Amino acid sequence: MIFTIALQSLKSRRGAVLLTMLSVILSVGLLVATEHIRLQAKDSFGRTISGTDLIVGPRTGQTNLLLYSVFRVGNPTNNISWASVESIQNYPGVNWAVPISLGDSHKGFAVVGTTSDYFRFFQYGNKQALQFKEGQAFDSVFGAVIGSDVAKTMRYKVGDEIVLSHGMAEVSFKTHQHSPFRVTGILLPTGTPVDKTVHVSLQGLEAAHMSQHQLHELEHDLQEGEEITLPIEQVTAVLVGLDSPIRTLQIQRQINQSALEPMMAILPGVALSELWQLVGNIENLLLLISVMILFASLLGLATMLLTSIRERRREIAVLRAIGASPVVVFLLIQTEAFLISVSASIIAVLLVWGTLIIGANWLSEEYGLFVDANLFTLGTFTVVGLVCVITFIIACVPAITAYKQTLQQGLNAR
Amino acid sequence: MHDTVVNAIEIKELEFSYAKSGRPKVLQVDTWKVAKGQSVFLSGPSGTGKSTLLNLIGGTLPIHSPNRGEIRLLEQPFSSLSPSKRDKFRAKHIGMVFQQFNLIPYLSVEKNIEAAAYFGKTLSPDTKTIAKEYLQRMDLADTILSQRSDTLSVGQQQRVAVARALINKPEILIVDEPTSALDESAKMGFMNLLMQCVKELNVSLVFVSHDSRLASHFEYSLQLGQLNRAETSEL
Secondary structure, eight states: OHHHHHHHHHHHTHHHHHHHHHHHHHHHHHHHHHHHHHHHHHHHHHTSOBSOOEEEEESSOHHHHHHHHHSOOSOOSOOEEHHHHHHHHTSTTEEEEEEEEEEEEETTEEEEEEOTTHHHHOEETTTEEOOEEEEOOOOSTTEEEEOHHHHHHHTOOTTOEEOOEESSOSSOSOBOTTSOEEEEEEEOOOSSGGGGEEEEEHHHHHHHTSOHHHHHHHHHHHHTTOOOOOOOOEESEEEEEESOGGGHHHHHHHHHTOSSSOEEEEOHHHHHHHHHHHHHHHHHHHHHHHHHHHHHHHHHHHHHHHHHHHHTHHHHHHHHHTTOOHHHHHHHHHHHHHHHHHHHHHHHHHHHHHHHHHHHHHHHHHHOOOOOOOOOSHHHHHHHHHHHHHHHHHHHHHHHHHHHHHHHHTTOOO | OGGGOOEEEEEEEEEEOSSSSSSOOSEEEEEEEEETTOEEEEEOOTTSSHHHHHHHHHTOSOOOTTOEEEEEETTEEOTTSOHHHHHHHHHHHEEEEOSSOOSOTTSBHHHHHHHHHHHTTOOOTTHHHHHHHHHHHTTOOGGGGGSBGGGSOHHHHHHHHHHHHHTTOOSEEEEESTTTTSOHHHHHHHHHHHHHHHHHHTOEEEEEOSOGGGGGGSSEEEEHHHHOOOOSOOO
């Protein structure tokens, strides 16, 4: 009966109630979305690289090295020599070392020059290896393997020709149009920056930067069936896998102290965690702002109920006359508050859920965020639970006011 | 237990003031009794404590220090009951009708009556049938049950309020100026229906009004001034 009365009471004041609900929907939606995206971003972030024990590059900040070598964000400030790559490959305890070379792009997608070992050793998520959706790794100088997003966005298929551009801009004035690459494979989605990457061989990348004359000679040699070995002088970074993680720190120290050239080796896990701390603080700030907005909108709910108490003196007097105790009046106000906040929370969760389903692609394409649309997690239920607790506490103000009013004024509500 | 009850209302040495100290008394009643099934007409100028007396009998105002005295209803101590027990007693044994605004405006007539039955703990599948019966007694059609209360005329609202006040078969009915918003013909119609209903159900009625012409409907008529020895105004 209390529920029926509360529901009908809210319906009778639908204008104010709907506005209040809208405010709670927006604030709960904001909080749920912030919390969900924060957790998903953290998860997505941690999944980016796995099974790589060290990343070696020229001396720079470890966050910078991680950003450009793994996230394709920013530009490398320097390179390391091929001699250093070979020396790393020969370190005792090094199982594999895959060089990568950055700096070019294709229609805004990063181009990574590497070796075919990349497809054997690079892992993401929970030590998951890269898998081909179509085709295979490149086996020629001008072969290219593209990530799933590149294929999807550009509608490329195996056999298509692509032209690289110099630099990372989406529109480039300098293209390597005389050295087109042919797509030999398309990778399955990984939820990492790999999906947005065009992988070519180091030699292909070297060839793309040759003069037109040198290219003609190379193409001629290729047509003749000659085995081509272009000298690689520099690479941007090296991904290193070790036999045993026990030796990680020792090898890191050796690389950092290398006499060949100044280099630094970073532990991806440590660098990721350091980077997340930077990003995480902003996320925490966003979360705090969302909680404050929620608090403000629930205060608005309490204010709406409190102002309605004065208008409802007669109604409350009638309830008392037919036997409702002051506790019932208290519960009635609390039920109204709960009806608003719980229904607003449900609508907010459904709206965010729908938005994530619709916007997941956009988030991954624009921001590289791979957000799972499944909102029905412990985190979401925690937020809704938090809303209920705050609602109860805040709604105590109008509920106690109504309770006291019933005790003080009896049935003299005119 | 109520078959042996002689007095529906019994007041002894009642003193009441709204403030805890320093304010004049609103009510000072040495003794007053209303017999079971008796209908009493209570009149008096504004501010003489009529509504306060009804609130005290209805148990919606507590008698606390420095107030004193005792109110017994159905020969049971009532004023000394805890607030929650008073609420339960009121829901079960007392029906109340006010001057106006008797119904919860956003609820249907049916839900208004059901709410009274719910708080009186008499809500059952038969409630609707009983409600229809009382509405018929008050000369209202069944179809009114589904209507929202605030869509009814004042006269209809007052009659629904009586039907609702009787749904728990109370022994005491307290009515506070229910005809003041009604025109003459509606007033007489309402009084006839009310008195007939009260007689048939053997309910004790305390009826407050300024309109002394209505006194003829009652067995017993009283000016509150005759009862209340407090000299100051309620307001």
